[in-house]
Amino acid sequence: MAKRDYYDVLGIGRGASIEEIKTAYRRLARQHHPDLNQSNQKVAEEKFKELSEAYEVLVDPDKRRNYDAHGFAGVEPNFGPQGFTWQNFTHAGDLEDLLGSSPFFQELFGRGLGDSPFGEPHRRSSHVPFRGSDIEISVRLPLSAAVTGAEPKLEVPQLVPCDDCKGTGARNGTALEVCPECDGRGQVRRSQNRGYSQLITITECPICHGTGRRIRDPCRTCEGAGAIHRVRRIEVTVPPGVEDGAVLRLARQGGPANEGGIAGDLFVQILFEPSDKFTRDGQDALTDLRLTLSEALFGAEIKLPTLSSEAVLKVPPCTQPETRFRLRGEGFPRLRSRERGDLIVTAHVDLPPELTPHQRELLREALGSAPAKSSSKRGGLFGGRR
Numbered sequence: 097m098a099k100r101d102y103y104d105v106l107g108i109g110r111g112a113s114i115e116e117i118k119t120a121y122r123r124l125a126r127q128h129h130p131d132l133n134q135s136n137q138k139v140a141e142e143k144f145k146e147l148s149e150a151y152e153v154l155v156d157p158d159k160r161r162n163y164d165a166h167g168f169a170g171v172e173p174n175f176g177p178q179g180f181t182w183q184n185f186t187h188a189g190d191l192e193d194l195l196g197s198s199p200f201f202q203e204l205f206g207r208g209l210g211d212s213p214f215g216e217p218h219r220r221s222s223h224v225p226f227r228g229s230d231i232e233i234s235v236r237l238p239l240s241a242a243v244t245g246a247e248p249k250l251e252v253p254q255l256v257p258c259d260d261c262k263g264t265g266a267r268n269g270t271a272l273e274v275c276p277e278c279d280g281r282g283q284v285r286r287s288q289n290r291g292y293s294q295l296i297t298i299t300e301c302p303i304c305h306g307t308g309r310r311i312r313d314p315c316r317t318c319e320g321a322g323a324i325h326r327v328r329r330i331e332v333t334v335p336p337g338v339e340d341g342a343v344l345r346l347a348r349q350g351g352p353a354n355e356g357g358i359a360g361d362l363f364v365q366i367l368f369e370p371s372d373k374f375t376r377d378g379q380d381a382l383t384d385l386r387l388t389l390s391e392a393l394f395g396a397e398i399k400l401p402t403l404s405s406e407a408v409l410k411v412p413p414c415t416q417p418e419t420r421f422r423l424r425g426e427g428f429p430r431l432r433s434r435e436r437g438d439l440i441v442t443a444h445v446d447l448p449p450e451l452t453p454h455q456r457e458l459l460r461e462a463l464g465s466a467p468a469k470s471s472s473k474r475g476g477l478f479g480g481r482r
């Protein structure tokens with residue numbers, strides 16, 4: 097197609113004022129806008145580009161002077177060897193009020209200028225470094241690990257770029273094609289006629305999910321996803337004294353980055369299994385001890401488990417029910433410290449389920465029979481309060 101004179105393209109005379117140029121361009125741009133010419137979009141695109149080139153030259157006094165003096169040769173240096181491209185268009189702002197909401201316009205001027213914004217899919221540049229994603233996982237440990245520390249082995253699920261297709265999802269270097277559904281724009285426009293009006297809705301393209309490109313021949317390794325699931329095994333050091341629910345951050349052990357980017361972080365939440373023997377109260381551990389009546393009465397040395405091993409507790413004679421004993425340093429460690437909390441043992445006294453007649457006789461003799469009522473003045477061995 098022969099190049100048409102810029103004044104002819106805009107339908108104006110050689111002496112047109114800046115205002116006339118602007119008015120003519122806006123009128124024609126609206127008329128030939130590709131969004132409004134769905135049935136014949138390619139032609140409309142060419143037309144729109146031709147208009148924009150003419151406008152680019154004539155609205156600029158310097159370029160216009162060169163054009164008037166030397167024709168197309170006068171503006172060639174402005175555009176480079178391939179002629180006018182969208183990258184040379186510096187007056188997009190003049191149309192913003194008119195076309196700013198148009199998907200075409202946004203694509204052309206909002207998402208970077210390409211020479212052929214119509215048919216070309218958006219390219220995801222692989223040269224922009226990005227940071228890998230953060231990954232959060234949790235690990236369950238026995239409560240004793242809070243004392244001893246632990247080194248659990250974790251399996252970290254990761255989505256890593258597929259090597260075989262370099263993350264594109266397309267088989268072995270095959271090209272991506274322009275999405276036929278949206279023609280590379282990533283959006284689809286549906287219009288419904290409603291009497292005299294037309295309802296137009298614009299939605300993300302369901303075929304390419306807004307990328308504007310489609311894979312012709314999917315990579316077999318990743319089935320076109322561009323990424324594969326991989327499980328990475330790593331060993332984590334959980335130091336003694338970690339609190340339940342604490343989160344360890346392992347810098348750069350998370351999702352991988354691309355070239356030049358840095359990996360994300362791995363966050364490991366530590367959860368301790370509940371123990372049937374111990375409960376935690378800050379640095380202290382709490383446990384219960386059941387004594388028989390004779391152990392409580394006469395005293396005893398009782399072996400009992402602690403968090404990390406076992407200990408012998410000396411129960412003195414006449415130990416009252418619910419007496420609390422404190423075993424120093426047998427609790428939980430403090431993080432990054434040698435200090436440890438205590439193990440607090442609560443003694444419960446179990447009465448015998450029943451007495452033989454002989455036991456009853458002996459006890460009655462020793463303790464006296466239970467006095468009637470009056471809770472404040474009970475006598476006998478069990479009655480006195482200290």
Ligand SMILES: [Zn+2]
Nearest residue numbers: 275278301304
């Ligand atoms: Zn599409």
Ligand SMILES: [Zn+2]
Nearest residue numbers: 258261315318
């Ligand atoms: Zn692949």
